[in-house]
Amino acid sequence: MDLKYILTFLLVCFLLQIKAQTVDKTVLFTIDDAPVYTSEFLRVYNKNLDLVQDESQKDVDAYLSLFINYKLKLKEARTLGLDTNSTYLNELESYRKQLVKSFLTDSKVTDALVKEAYERISHEVNANHILVRVSENASPKDTLEAYNKAIKLRERALKEGFEVVRKDVHNGQTVFGEVLGYFNGFKMVYEFEDVAYNTEVGAISMPFRTRFGYHFIKVFDVRKSRGEVTVAHIMINKVQADTTAGTAKSRINEIYKKIQQGEDFESLAKQFSEDKNSAVKGGIMPAFTGGQLSAPEFEDAAFSLKAKGDVSAPVQSKFGWHIIKLYDKKAMPAFENMVSELETKIKRDDRSKVIDNALVSKLKEEYQIQDVGPDLEYFVSILNDDYYSRTWKLPTDFDGTKPLIAIKEKQVTYNDFAEFLLESQGHIKAKLDFERLVAQEYNAFLEKRLKQYKEGNLEKENAEFAHTLNEYREGLLLFDLMESAIWNVYKTDSIAIKAFYESHKKNYLLPERVDAVIASSANKRVVKKIGKLLEGHMLPEQIKNLVNADDEVNVVFTSGIFEKGHQALPSRYTFEKGISKAYKHNNAFVLVQAKEVFPEGLKTFDEAKGHVISDYQTAKENDWIERLKEKYKIIINQDALKRVKAQIKKQ
Numbered sequence: 170m171d172l173k174y175i176l177t178f179l180l181v182c183f184l185l186q187i188k189a190q191t192v193d194k195t196v197l198f199t200i201d202d203a204p205v206y207t208s209e210f211l212r213v214y215n216k217n218l219d220l221v222q223d224e225s226q227k228d229v230d231a232y233l234s235l236f237i238n239y240k241l242k243l244k245e246a247r248t249l250g251l252d253t254n255s256t257y258l259n260e261l262e263s264y265r266k267q268l269v270k271s272f273l274t275d276s277k278v279t280d281a282l283v284k285e286a287y288e289r290i291s292h293e294v295n296a297n298h299i300l301v302r303v304s305e306n307a308s309p310k311d312t313l314e315a316y317n318k319a320i321k322l323r324e325r326a327l328k329e330g331f332e333v334v335r336k337d338v339h340n341g342q343t344v345f346g347e348v349l350g351y352f353n354g355f356k357m358v359y360e361f362e363d364v365a366y367n368t369e370v371g372a373i374s375m376p377f378r379t380r381f382g383y384h385f386i387k388v389f390d391v392r393k394s395r396g397e398v399t400v401a402h403i404m405i406n407k408v409q410a411d412t413t414a415g416t417a418k419s420r421i422n423e424i425y426k427k428i429q430q431g432e433d434f435e436s437l438a439k440q441f442s443e444d445k446n447s448a449v450k451g452g453i454m455p456a457f458t459g460g461q462l463s464a465p466e467f468e469d470a471a472f473s474l475k476a477k478g479d480v481s482a483p484v485q486s487k488f489g490w491h492i493i494k495l496y497d498k499k500a501m502p503a504f505e506n507m508v509s510e511l512e513t514k515i516k517r518d519d520r521s522k523v524i525d526n527a528l529v530s531k532l533k534e535e536y537q538i539q540d541v542g543p544d545l546e547y548f549v550s551i552l553n554d555d556y557y558s559r560t561w562k563l564p565t566d567f568d569g570t571k572p573l574i575a576i577k578e579k580q581v582t583y584n585d586f587a588e589f590l591l592e593s594q595g596h597i598k599a600k601l602d603f604e605r606l607v608a609q610e611y612n613a614f615l616e617k618r619l620k621q622y623k624e625g626n627l628e629k630e631n632a633e634f635a636h637t638l639n640e641y642r643e644g645l646l647l648f649d650l651m652e653s654a655i656w657n658v659y660k661t662d663s664i665a666i667k668a669f670y671e672s673h674k675k676n677y678l679l680p681e682r683v684d685a686v687i688a689s690s691a692n693k694r695v696v697k698k699i700g701k702l703l704e705g706h707m708l709p710e711q712i713k714n715l716v717n718a719d720d721e722v723n724v725v726f727t728s729g730i731f732e733k734g735h736q737a738l739p740s741r742y743t744f745e746k747g748i749s750k751a752y753k754h755n756n757a758f759v760l761v762q763a764k765e766v767f768p769e770g771l772k773t774f775d776e777a778k779g780h781v782i783s784d785y786q787t788a789k790e791n792d793w794i795e796r797l798k799e800k801y802k803i804i805i806n807q808d809a810l811k812r813v814k815a816q817i818k819k820q
Contacts, residue, residue: 197813198237198805200244207809210236211816229814233805241797243643246650257649264641269624270516272634275527282520283511284504289354290511291501294365295390296352299326299335300345303382306599319376319383326373331387353394359519361386399497400471401452403437404444407489421483421490426722428480432691434494436756439736440689441725443489448736452494458502467491474498525616532619536576542615543573545607547583548590552603556594563587574615576622589614655790662785669785670774676784677777683744684765686728687737688712689757695723696751696758703748703762730767 196204214232251257299322303315322344326334335346354362360379368374368388376383403424405417424441428434435451442448462468464486474481474495481493515521533540555561563569569584593610601609628635658666670677686709688699695716702712709726716723727737733744739752742761749761774781 195809195812196806197809198233198803200237200240200803201801203244205236205240207813211813214817229810229817233810237803238794239647241794241801241803242647242650244801245797246646249650251649251653252646254649257645261642261645264645265638268634268638268641269627272627272631273528273620273623274524275531278524278527279512279515282515282523283508286354286511286515286520287501287504287507289362289366290507291353291394292366293351293353293392293394294388295350295392296365296368296386296388297331297335297346297348298361298384298386299323299331299338300347300381301376301383302343302345304599305380306601315383316376316378319385323373323376323385326385326387331373351390351392355514355518359523393500395458395472396498396500397456397458397502398471398474398495398499399456400454400474401434401438401450401494401496402444402447402454402467403434403442403452403492404447404488405441405490406443407487417490418483418485420725421492423717423722423725425483425492426720427691427725428492430691430721433756434480434492439755440757440759441727441737453496456497456499456502464488467493471495529616529619532623536619536622538574538576538615538619542611545611548586548607548611549603552590552607556590556603556606557597557600559594561591561594563591576618579622581618585618586611586614589617651790654793655786658782658786658789662789666782666785667774669788670777670781673781673784674771677772677780679767679770679772679776681733681744681769682730682767683738683761683763684730684767686726686762686764687731688724688726688760688762689737689754690724690759691757692723693751693758696760699724700748700751700760703760 195207197207197210198205210233213236214229217232246252299319301315301319301322303312307315322334322338337346338344339346352365356362357365358379358381360377361384364374364377364384365386365388368386370388370391373387374385376385403421405421405424407417420441424437427437438448438452442452444452447454457468457471466484467486467488470481470484470491471493474493477495477497479495481491483490483492485491515524532538551564551567553561567583567587569582569587571583572580573583573586574581590607590610593613597606623630628638686703688696688703688709690696690699699712699716702715703709707715709728713724713726731738734740737759738761739754739759741752742749744763744766746763746766749763751758751760
């Protein structure tokens with residue numbers, strides 16, 4: 170899904186509803202006599218309660234105003250004919266196809282597979298296998314030969330030992346004997362995984378089929394997955410621009426020394442960590458599982474910590490240098506927290522075939538399609554070897570009007586299946602006898618036709634789908650309107666935007682800043698000593714060499730331009746040139762040498778441009794909404810509104 174789709178979804182996500190409700194035909198308001206019903210407003214309002222951050226939007230009158238504005242914009246979009254634009258219609262169809270996927274599925278089977286997948290990613294299996302290769306579309310004779318060979322090899326493995334036979338028979342062409350090591354769910358094709366997780370430790374499975382051939386496996390061990398950890402870290406960026414502080418490696422080693430000397434990890438993280446998101450929390454990160462961070466060195470170090478409170482030595486990742494502290498270790502995240510992720514993986518995995526088969530069976534039952542299909546002998550008789558060279562054509566006397574099968578009121582004809590065969594001849598991978606080929610292609614044809622019929626009738630058969638699609642329809646329309654009327658104004662309104670900046674300059678201020686060197690130490694006496702050394706014009710690097718003696722780190726310097734409120738500055742610090750007094754800050758003592766103080770001031774237009782454009786768009790939209798209210802007549806049914814408020818009050 171591209172950025173426009175995501176933005177559109179976010180724009181209207183507060184309007185999406187999970188379950189369709191019975192439509193109340195009580196009119197809440199009209200826009201040029203077009204009615205909007207109380208049922209729609211209540212549904213949207215109740216859904217929005219869990220999503221809004223602004224408490225004012227929970228006020229019924231305030232929310233009604235927002236909702237009327239939304240409907241006004243849709244009215245304007247349709248007046249402008251945006252709903253007939255070919256780009257809009259194509260995007261809507263693309264949305265519809267995405268939406269259909271979530272409805273054309275068997276939820277019970279999906280739920281069962283999700284639970285199974287969770288259990289499997291919670292454990293790792295250590296197994297080896299022997300594979301007898303055979304083509305996926307091999308003849309029955311070749312398939313049977315491969316199966317019998319696998320049976321004989323398994324019998325040998327039971328007598329001589331699995332590993333002995335595995336090493337002996339491996340030739341890398343027709344037979345493979347491979348060491349697999351530990352793996353868990355989604356790492357192997359589903360048929361293979363299924364057998365691995367259903368074979369007892371120490372046992373050798375019966376031969377089973379995958380698209381590669383016939384395998385049998387020996388399971389050596391099953392263990393729990395590494396699970397989930399919560400850690401805090403202190404990070405120094407890979408590229409260290411602060412020359413006073415030294416290299417990233419030397420800086421992280423200085424901080425690590427301070428931890429070894431007993432200084433508080435969280436306080437040091439607040440002072441020095443360059444991961445701004447976690448620094449303010451003492452370095453604490455959200456819990457993560459293996460592979461989630463795309464930083465294996467970091468993950469390995471985190472998972473290797475044993476007890477809560479353990480701290481790692483400095484470790485390097487592609488992001489920089491880290492010191493890691495273990496806060497919590499869990500076997501696996503809760504099942505409920507992984508359902509969505511697992512559903513996505515299942516739909517991309519071989520498991521999707523299980524879901525498809527269940528869906529087809531369900532549709533056959535719903536549309537009363539018999540398991541015994543139509544007589545296909547005629548199609549077998551008209552095929553020839555031209556089919557495999559992609560040159561096959563229908564006989565000149567072919568009668569395509571004959572009925573083949575009926576799906577509800579839709580009659581499927583001989584011609585429909587014949588066209589499918591003509592198209593499929595370009596995709597056949599292996600040569601089959603014509604009876605097998607026709608049976609295979611008919612099953613694929615029927616599955617496609619059943620899904621097409623279901624998809625084409627979803628809006629009639631499924632109220633939830635109809636409602637959700639309508640919300641997408643309106644969302645896309647609103648996106649196109651806002652893009653053309655408001656969001657792209659910066660391309661054409663440059664003069665007006667600059668004029669807006671000139672009349673609102675006071676809104677765009679630079680905060681007070683200081684160009685400074687900050688010294689931090691756990692010892693107040695050390696900080697006071699550093700103040701005197703700085704007064705004597707000694708450089709920070711010289712002071713570090715003097716104070717950090719005997720392999721102890723007693724001071725860490727940080728330099729740069731700091732805004733008021735920066736994590737390294739004490740809240741009570743007064744911005745003025747010179748050397749400050751010693752402040753207690755984050756369980757340490759700091760001293761600030763201010764080289765230059767930059768007072769609060771106005772941002773230039775270029776500095777404030779993004780903010781100015783955003784504010785200008787907001788102002789322009791507000792003016793536009795007022796013009797729409799003059800253009801279209803709005804009438805609110807006050808009696809209906811009173812009933813809505815009473816109903817909401819009871820909830």
